[in-house]
Amino acid sequence: MMLNLKRYDRQIKLQGFGIEAQEKLASAKVLVIGAGGLGCPVLQYLTAAGIGNIGIVDDDRVSFSNLHRQILYTTNDIGKLKTEAAFERLGSMNPEIQINVISERISIKNAINILSKYDLILDCSDNFPTRYLLDDACRILKKPLIFGAIYQYEGQVAVFNVEDNKGFSTHYRDLFPQPPKPGEVLDCNDAGVLGVLPGIIGTLQATEAIKLITGIRETLVNKLMTINVLDYQTAIFEIPAENLADKNIPFLITEFENMNYEVHCGIKQIGIKNIPPAEFNSISKLPETIIIDVREIDEYPKLEIPYLSIPLSQLRENSTQIKHKNVIVVCQSGKRSIAGAQVLQEILGSDYNISHLEGGIKQLNKENNE
Amino acid sequence: MIKIISFGRLKEILGSDFEFEAQNSDELLTQLNEKFPILKDLKLRIAVNQTIISENTELKNNDVVALMPPYSGG
Numbered sequence: 001m002m003l004n005l006k007r008y009d010r011q012i013k014l015q016g017f018g019i020e021a022q023e024k025l026a027s028a029k030v031l032v033i034g035a036g037g038l039g040c041p042v043l044q045y046l047t048a049a050g051i052g053n054i055g056i057v058d059d060d061r062v063s064f065s066n067l068h069r070q071i072l073y074t075t076n077d078i079g080k081l082k083t084e085a086a087f088e089r090l091g092s093m094n095p096e097i098q099i100n101v102i103s104e105r106i107s108i109k110n111a112i113n114i115l116s117k118y119d120l121i122l123d124c125s126d127n128f129p130t131r132y133l134l135d136d137a138c139r140i141l142k143k144p145l146i147f148g149a150i151y152q153y154e155g156q157v158a159v160f161n162v163e164d165n166k167g168f169s170t171h172y173r174d175l176f177p178q179p180p181k182p183g184e185v186l187d188c189n190d191a192g193v194l195g196v197l198p199g200i201i202g203t204l205q206a207t208e209a210i211k212l213i214t215g216i217r218e219t220l221v222n223k224l225m226t227i228n229v230l231d232y233q234t235a236i237f238e239i240p241a242e243n244l245a246d247k248n249i250p251f252l253i254t255e256f257e258n259m260n261y262e263v264h265c266g267i268k269q270i271g272i273k274n275i276p277p278a279e280f281n282s283i284s285k286l287p288e289t290i291i292i293d294v295r296e297i298d299e300y301p302k303l304e305i306p307y308l309s310i311p312l313s314q315l316r317e318n319s320t321q322i323k324h325k326n327v328i329v330v331c332q333s334g335k336r337s338i339a340g341a342q343v344l345q346e347i348l349g350s351d352y353n354i355s356h357l358e359g360g361i362k363q364l365n366k367e368n369n370e
Numbered sequence: 371m372i373k374i375i376s377f378g379r380l381k382e383i384l385g386s387d388f389e390f391e392a393q394n395s396d397e398l399l400t401q402l403n404e405k406f407p408i409l410k411d412l413k414l415r416i417a418v419n420q421t422i423i424s425e426n427t428e429l430k431n432n433d434v435v436a437l438m439p440p441y442s443g444g
Contacts, residue, residue, distance in 0.1 A: 038444045126444035149441035151378045156441055175422070176440040180413040185379065188443040198444065224422070226377060226438070233375075235436065238421040 004096055008050050021214035022050060026097075028213045031055040031118035033106055033134060035082040037188065037198030038124035038148045038205065040072040045206035047090045051213075053098045054090075055118055058082045059105040063366065069195040106130060108257050111137045120212065122146045122205055126187055128179045129261035135160065135172035136250050136259070144212060147172055148205040152191050155201035157225045158239070159208055170222045170239045173249060177242055179265040183312060183331075183339030189362055190295075190332045197229055267334075272341045273355035275328060277364040280357055281305075283328065290324035294340040295331050301361065303330065312336050312343075319347045326353045334360040372398070372429050376437040383408060384437070396426040398435065414439050 005012065008022050030051050032039050035058040046054055062070070062077040062085055070082075077085040083101035090099055104110055106125075111133060115121060121143050123134050131149070138145040138161050145160040163169045204227075208219045224237045250256040262268040275283055284291055284305060291307035294315060307330070310318045327344060331337040337356035345354045357364060371389040383406055392398035395416055403409050417436040418427050429435065 034444050036444055124444050126442065128440070128442045131442065148444070150443040151439075151441040154378055154441070175415060176413060178413070180440055181411070184412055185440055185442055191443070193443055224438075228377075235420060237417045237436065237438075240422055240424050242424060 003050075007094070007096070011049065016216050017214065021216060024214050025050045025210065026052040028120065029053040029055070029118045030120045030122065030209060030213075031057065031115060032122045032124055033057045033130065034124035034126060035070075035072070035086050036060070036066065036124065036126055037069045037150065037193065038202040039082075039122075040070045040086075041199050041202030042122055042124055042148075042206045042209075043086055043090055044072060044093065045203060046209060047094045047097060047099070049206070049210055050094065051097060051209075053100070053118075055100045055102060055114070056083050056086055057102045057104065057106050057114060058086075059103055069193065069198050071199070106133065108133065108259055108261070112141065112253055112256070115141055115143055118143070120144050120146070120209060122148070122209060124148060124202065124205070128185075128265045129267060131172060132179055132264060133259070133261045136256055139171050139173075140250065140253060140256055145172070146205050146208050146212070148201045150188070150193060150197050150201050151185070153194055153197060153230045154226065154228045155197055155204075157201060157204045157208065157220060157227075158223060159212065159220045162212065162219070162221045164221045168222065168241065170241050171244070173244055173247070174242045175224060175239055177244070177247055181339060182266045183336035187333065187335070189360070190336065194229065200227065200229065267338060269338055269342060271345060271354075272338065273353070274358040275355050276358050277367045280328075280364055283355075286326060288324050289326040289328065290322060291328045291330055292322065292340065292344075293330050294336050299332060301365065303361065312340050315340050315343050316347065319344055322348065322352075325351070326355075328355050328357060330357040330361060332360045333362050334358050371431060373432070373434045374398075374437065375434060378439045378441060380409075380412070380414060380437045380439050390435075392429055394426050394428050395423060395435070398429065412439060 012022050028051050032042055035056050060082050062073045062080050072089050073085050081103050083103045087101050144162045147158045149156045160171045211217050211219045222239050227234050293307050293309045294312040296311050329337040329340040341354045341356040374390050375387045376384045415422050415438045
């Protein structure tokens with residue numbers, strides 16, 4: 001398709017940009033993993049800037065608690081697939097580009113096939129299993145990866161798998177070689193997030209994508225940028241290459257396809273039963289059963305059935321309060337509960353049946369409302 | 371004196387930026403681990419003057435040490 005010079009006039013005019021850079025954007029194929037807080041600004045700016053081919057991967061639906069930061073969506077979109085709501089909105093923003101939606105969760109089964117069709121991948125996901133999965137897949141397929149992540153008022157941005165002028169490239173695993181334990185790092189569901197923060201970090205990811213595609217300026221290759229929006233403390237750190245060869249990580253597609261990233265990130269644990277939200281009500285009514293909420297005392301929503309509240313940080317010293325044989329640990333999103341279940345399994349031993357609520361109270365309420 | 375800045379949850383544990391005395395990064399971490407035992411359980415990276423380090427690194431007066439955890443949110 002002929003470039004619409006009027007639409008892109010104000011950036012084509014830029015010194016150092018021109019029609020040449022605009023043509024590079026038009027022929028670029030960019031894949032955005034996650035159409036949430038980071039994904040929304042990324043998709044809006046990449047669409048507006050005229051990226052020729054954009055892929056969107058997400059299996060989630062729009063919910064009320066998304067709307068304060070996921071500004072692609074309106075109140076009328078609640079319940080719709082994010083990919084479908086995004087497709088409609090972005091299509092009207094710029095009908096001159098191609099948008100492909102994949103309404104699936106990225107996994108070891110579909111990642112290689114999906115990623116192979118694109119030149120550049122943006123990690124806008126919201127969990128460690130997906131972040132490590134993408135880092136490994138991009139390293140194996142040699143695809144540039146623009147990473148963004150947020151925590152409350154702070155964000156991180158980096159560009160991985162791109163060689164600097166010395167021919168040297170780094171990966172997320174050079175920064176954090178192994179995932180943290182479940183519950184160690186809280187996500188937006190658990191810790192909250194200021195709505196504008198993903199807007200800022202996502203916009204930086206989109207900026208890096210445009211710079212990388214057009215080559216107008218060097219990007220955050222082998223660098224980690226951090227920003228705190230409370231005091232505007234900003235820093236850029238150099239990332240060194242670690243010796244990944246001796247780490248227990250996949251290097252071949254076949255090795256990648258045999259990974260279990262939930263186990264790798266400790267989300268699934270041997271010996272601890274995962275209770276799906278649909279079965280929670282019936283299992284919690286079995287005799288000799290107690291529910292332990294390991295969230296902090298001031299976290300909402302509260303459960304509507306009897307439970308014992310022991311925050312994760314105090315679980316070890318308070319575990320003697322537990323007398324029931326069947327223990328179900330719950331939290332907001334199912335990460336601290338698995339950490340809590342592990343602590344209890346270690347202290348209480350095999351005489352107890354320790355389980356946790358998969359996806360947490362958030363998922364439980366979501367399914368109950370459907 | 372070395373200036374310590376921390377990020378994310380580490381800021382909640384260590385408090386705001388502060389000054390500290392240590393000869394090298396290993397010694398610094400040992401002392402911080404003693405003062406804040408919960409640190410031992412957390413994954414973190416250390417940067418000295420904006421370069422992330424992989425090995426024990428000598429610290430000089432006025433060096434800035436940053437302690438960073440991974441973030442997962444999106």
